[in-house]
């Protein structure tokens with residue numbers, strides 16, 4: 146069985162199971178130590194916010210640790226290019242943060258996929274599919290109460306990090322927007338954000354797509370992430386024989402491994418890179 150059929154079969158089933166994990170079921174529990182794998186057979190998939198980067202009050206305010214770009218380049222060399230940044234942020238925002246356009250990257254949860262040396266793959270949706278949701282959002286009480294809309298073109302994100310008390314209103318807005326968008330869309334709950342997006346786009350499918358191509362093909366995927374939005378990618382990595390690693394306070398997750406925080410991720414990557 147090749148990677149393609151695995152991604153289409155076991156991977157899809159694993160992603161569906163991961164999505165069935167309700168965010169509300171992410172409860173404290175016990176994590177497990179995660180060994181550092183060898184570099185020769187490994188592909189690394191790294192979430193940004195909450196995994197490589199500490200959270201900031203707003204997405205624009207995050208700081209990239211000065212050592213991080215060099216560490217990523219070292220891993221890129223050690224793994225023969227099989228390192229991908231995987232984020233809900235757009236590709237342009239990922240590149241603005243790291244300045245490493247030579248790295249493989251997944252933007253907008255998989256709506257954008259970059260394999261170095263190839264044109265960026267961009268997901269499309271029916272052009273007017275989100276028009277109703279946009280109009281509804283502009284006049285919704287949630288916006289007046291501090292919920293911020295980020296229009297990603299193929300998705301709408303409703304942020305409430307600046308206004309944590311606005312979460313119930315953000316949920317109400319997201320549910321109304323989903324109803325307006327109709328079939329083929331879903332809500333993706335993240336850390337202080339709810340995203341309305343195509344149900345065909347998630348980090349798990351993106352990881353599966355990269356694993357079908359060199360330099361990832363034939364390697365064992367490790368996916369590091371901190372959020373509910375990373376669960377489909379943990380599931381896909383594990384369906385392909387790899388490991389998901391949940392970062393942060395231990396919780397219910399499909400991931401088989403755990404790391405305590407961003408600092409632990411950096412230390413793990415440094416050991417991995419032989420630093």
Ligand SMILES: [Mg+2]
Pocket residue numbers: 192193194195196370371372
């Ligand atoms: Mg994250």
